[in-house]
Amino acid sequence: MSKSAQSVMLALICKRTDSLDLKPPLLAFVRATYSDSVADDTAEDLVAINQLRNEVSNSGLGASPALRENMVKYIRALCAMETRFAVGKDKGQAALSITWCDP
Numbered sequence: 001m002s003k004s005a006q007s008v009m010l011a012l013i014c015k016r017t018d019s020l021d022l023k024p025p026l027l028a029f030v031r032a033t034y035s036d037s038v039a040d041d042t043a044e045d046l047v048a049i050n051q052l053r054n055e056v057s058n059s060g061l062g063a064s065p066a067l068r069e070n071m072v073k074y075i076r077a078l079c080a081m082e083t084r085f086a087v088g089k090d091k092g093q094a095a096l097s098i099t100w101c102d103p
Helices: 022-033 036-057 067-082
Strands: none
Touching: 022 036, 036 067
């Protein structure tokens, strides 16, 4: 491998997002789809996920180990949630609209 090929790096540009409280629409979805008791059990987890989202989206463009760790936790949480929450604008779905834009 040549020297120039070894110094090539992949740049990832972080996107910006608007502030969003995930808890109300997701909690309403859980109440309607499952039950009030499941929603009560889920509420604390939704607060934690919302806090992770806020930490990641408001952290700026730094690359600290703590930020990377929070991003990984947030992505894992989203992957787990993807199979449990129907998100969209149709009836029976959690009404969330998440926007991303260039910095």
